[in-house]
Amino acid sequence: MSLAGLTYDVDAVVLDIEGTTSATGFVVDVLYPYSRSRFGALLAERGGDPEVARAVAQVRELTDDPEADAVAVEKTLNAWLDEDRKATPLKTLQGIIWSEGFARGDLVSHFYDDVVPRLRAWHTAGVRLYVYSSGSVAAQRAWFTNSPEGDLTSLVSGLYDTENAGPKQEPESYRRIADATGIGPARLLFLSDRPGELDAARATGWHAVGIRRPGEPYYEQGVGDHAQAGTFDEITITTSGSST
Structure with missing residues (x-):
């Protein structure tokens, strides 16, 4: 991480959903x-x-x-x-x-306003995006397919849950994801609001940033000694000499 701010030289970003890309209250x-x-x-x-x-x-x-x-x-x-x-x-x-x-059409998913523009920018810049949520892969796919801004699945390279990766607070789950993506741990960035998940990712050699949004269940607790951001706009990704 750069001392100038939340800047990471990575190849992929792995996203939690509840409290990170989207409001827990909606779920x-x-x-x-x-x-x-x-x-x-x-x-x-x-x-x-x-x-x-x-x-x-x-x-x-x-x-x-x-x-x-x-x-x-x-x-x-x-x-x-x-x-x-x-x-x-x-x-x-x-x-x-x-x-x-x-x-x-009974349901339409929720994303915080800063999320989708940033995901599109990262994707355009060549950053691979993955999802790792406790919600099932089927639920994740439906979530990204039926967003207020239309089908976002083309932005995402893979979906992981507690069945195909394992529990989110166990380091072994993050090793499985790194192996499945073929990306080295040091080239992966995990974004989540839960400190236990951030700890597990970091223990495996990943970069990790805690997302703290007012009103979310973990906002007051904080994210321990992890770097933190209030929105995705505060995070810059550099890869292959470009940044976004």
Whole structure:
């Protein structure tokens, strides 16, 4: 990092979503109730779908209740939702519901005003962009496809979640992402509002910047000893001799 400010010479930026690119309040106040109201129907009507069945099996395993029926599974999902638990089967089922909600036009995602222009500028400059969120890959794809500014998926080179990468506060997850992208850790920058995630990325040799936006859950707590920015506009990326 340059002493002059938040300037990084990297090849790629990896983005958290909640609290970083987008308001946590939108997820909690809009998306969570939307999924809660549809868990029961999804489990009852499509329990035989492979992805739903796999998620149900994971719920039974995590609760040590191999005989849990759809009612019990729904109760667990709602309890995890209340706890904001980053459980993979919860995120999988939410992703299915949200993807369909976005496709129907029931939902449109949220991005902070500074985010999309900066992502477009970085992409144009040759910086590769990835997403690493606790939300499922399906939910991430729907989020970027159905933004207020249209389909943004062309900006993103890859999507990672707790299933294909691992838990967000474990360094091994960041090693998996670096290996999958083929980019060395020292050439990767992770942006997140959660200090535990920033710690894990840095422990793997990544650059990490904490995003602190007023009103977000981690704003008061801060980001520990990590560099921090209030908006993406405060971050400059240099790569191949250019900067943006």
